[in-house]
Amino acid sequence: DTEVTQTPKHLVMGMTNKKSLKCEQHMGHRAMYWYKQKAKKPPELMFVYSYEKLSINESVPSRFSPECPNSSLLNLHLHALQPEDSALYLCASSPMSGGSYYGYTFGSGTRLTVV
């Protein structure tokens, strides 16, 4: 298995809703990442987990809450989002926290729309 699987593919949520994005990989990668990508922009790093511990938080608002239950799973819990949070949310993984010999493997993303 050489994939990063993200669910759901699309999500529409209201500003008072609570939802979660899920990411799964079975490549044995010990670093996992959340990125946010707005239209026509490059991905922006949000969080990095190394060996299931949060190692980088790029000053992300607390309405985004990451969780890494085990080495294969990464969640992003969403609460009280704003319309400007609408974006493509990408999960990625790499073999080690140093960025990996092979670069990051990205999932296909969750297209989030906040209404």
Added chain:
Amino acid sequence: GQQLNQSPQSMFIQEGEDVSMNCTSSSIFNTWLWYKQEPGEGPVLLIALYKAGELTSNGRLTAQFGITRKDSFLNISASIPSDVGIYFCAGRLNRDDKIIFGKGTRLHILP
């Protein structure tokens, strides 16, 4: 913070033409990566470079890690319609877990 300057921002070319794009930085990187992203998908790794001067090919794609470690280029030979997409360079600074992305080159192929 560190920045990658990727150019050109967009390209309109005829099918069959060769393509060249590059990334430069004022910082020294120890890894250069080239990704392609198609609409509705995540970026897909095309080529990874780890040594200054390294030249690596992947089919019709060729990328090089600049000698100064501050730049990289990607060439695509004999472009075909499925080459359409956004190409991102990305670099990793030494002793840093983060990958920094360039702003992307949007490739359009004219029929």
